[in-house]
Amino acid sequence: MFDRVAQIVRLAETRARERGIAYRGLLAPEEAWTLVQEHPSAKLIDVRSSEELTLIGRVPGALEIEWRQYPEWELNPDFLAEVKARVAPDDFLLLLCRSGVRSREAAELLAREGFRNAFNVLEGFEGDKNAASQRIVAGWKARGLPWSH
Template sequence: MAMSHLRSSRCLFYLQKIVMQQAIFASVKAFPSAELTSRPIMTTAPDPYCHPSTLINIPQIQLYDFEQHLNNNTACIIDVREPKELQETGRIPNSVNIPLGEVRDAFELSPAQFQQKYKYSKPSPDKTLVLTCRSGKRSQIACEVLHKQGYERVINYCEGWLGWEQKLKQEQQEQQKQ
């Protein structure tokens, strides 16, 4: 009985955190020029019974699998970083930039509006989407948003730009050795 009450209390606590996350999403949408942070929103360890990521179960991939999708053109690569970040650091080839604050609205656009705004064909809900950001946290949130909008085949590249940048540095070092 006490364990059931404890589990209910934990679920209530995490549901309150989810409500706070939604409020943060709303502020990002209302204030798109506000700086986004890569800090985690949740400050306590996730509860295995109620943590939203375990409820949705978004697949996570690392560099090797990401490169397979990129090289074989088997997925639409979406970078959810802000345009300013892409200008400062660079971008992953063949990726389309849809900042996290625009993801929900972007995928509600008609195909023509999506094409006009992002210069990219709107992916169909059955297309595999691989989302990336700087470190994998914002792309995880975007994956959850898209999954709720009916995109069943969303994947999070959990290493993000940091993993990609490390790969580029390793390639440069190998070229310099030759």
């Protein structure tokens, strides 16, 4: 177990270094799920809006803390306080949004605020759109990871 977790963390750190990322690492969805299952301090934080969670689906067991609020998509002024109230500073924070953009922003903020173990989950919950504007080719759902409505 520890070897697999360490290998995933090293790979995520390498991806971040190669892209000049200031937070701890970049995780593939399957890697994030493995960390959630095998690392005792891994916390999956879903930063999508409550409307997205209701309409699109949620990840069982994820901490749901909005980064931007629907319908204006303004930053949640309580985001940092909500995170601080629900996790420890050294927890592994695995941030997930719809496509990986908002979770990247949230990971950047958390790293600046002293959370050393902030990771972005690449592809997000649904990934980018295909040629037909459908989100079915990548992401947490498309990879068959746990989710529900």
